[in-house]
Amino acid sequence: MNTDSSQKPRFVHEVSRLNGSNIPELLAMAAGDKKFFWFGLNYVQVVRLDAAPHFAARPLSLSGNWHRMRLESTATAFNGQRWWYVCPECGKRSAAMYWSPDKLACRKCMGLRYQSQYETFSSEFERLCHRVRKERIAIWGPNEPDVEFLMRKPSSFKRPKGMRKKTFRRKLERLQALDALWSGVALRHLNSWTDGE
Structure with a gap:
C-alpha cells in the first residue's frame, strides 16, 4: 500500500484499469489465449493460464513483468453470480484492477483515492x-x-x-x-x- 504522505494523492480516474465490463471478455478466453485491454493510450496484455479463471497480466512497460491475477464469483439473488477480480497484493475481492508500469492491484493497494474524498x-x-x-x-x-x-x-x-x-x-x-x-x-x-x- 502506498504510504508516502509527501506524494500528492492519486485518484482512480488518473490510473488505467480493468473493470467489471472487461470480465465477460476475460471469461470468454480459452486457456493460452492472449488479449490486449486498452484504457486510453495504455494497455495491459492478459493471458489465460488454465480452465479456472487464472490469468497473467503484463502492463505496458519497459520491465515487462507479469503479474498473476484471478477471478472469483459470489452468489447473488435468484441463483445468479457476480464475478470479482482478486487483488494479487492483498487477496481481497475488487470490482476493478488498476495498473501502473510495475504493479497490478486493487484501489487500496495502489494507494488511490476518489476525487470526492478531497472535496x-x-x-x-x-x-x-x-x-x-x-x-x-x-x-x-x-x-x-x-x-x-x-x-x-x-x-x-x-x-x-x-x-x-x-x-x-x-x-x-x-x-x-x-x-x-x-x-x-x-x-x-x-x-x-x-x-x-
Whole structure:
C-alpha cells in the first residue's frame, strides 16, 4: 500500500484499469489465449493460464513483468453470480484492477483515492449546494434545463421518462427535505451578508 504522505494523492480516474465490463471478455478466453485491454493510450496484455479463471497480466512497460491475477464469483439473488477480480497484493475481492508500469492491484493497494474524498467546502452552505445539485442530477440528469438552478423548486420538474412513480416520489421527497434544509441555510447565509453592512 502506498504510504508516502509527501506524494500528492492519486485518484482512480488518473490510473488505467480493468473493470467489471472487461470480465465477460476475460471469461470468454480459452486457456493460452492472449488479449490486449486498452484504457486510453495504455494497455495491459492478459493471458489465460488454465480452465479456472487464472490469468497473467503484463502492463505496458519497459520491465515487462507479469503479474498473476484471478477471478472469483459470489452468489447473488435468484441463483445468479457476480464475478470479482482478486487483488494479487492483498487477496481481497475488487470490482476493478488498476495498473501502473510495475504493479497490478486493487484501489487500496495502489494507494488511490476518489476525487470526492478531497472535496473541500468553505461553508455549510457550499456543502449543501453541492449535495442538492448532486441529488437533482441523480434524478433528472445533467442535461435537464435549470436542474442546477437551486431557486427552482424540485416539484416543478416532471418525472423522468422510465422512472417508476413510486421511485420518483421517494427520491423527490428526499430531495425536498434536503431542499428545505438548503433554503434555511441559504437564508442565514444571505442574512450574514446584510448584517455586515
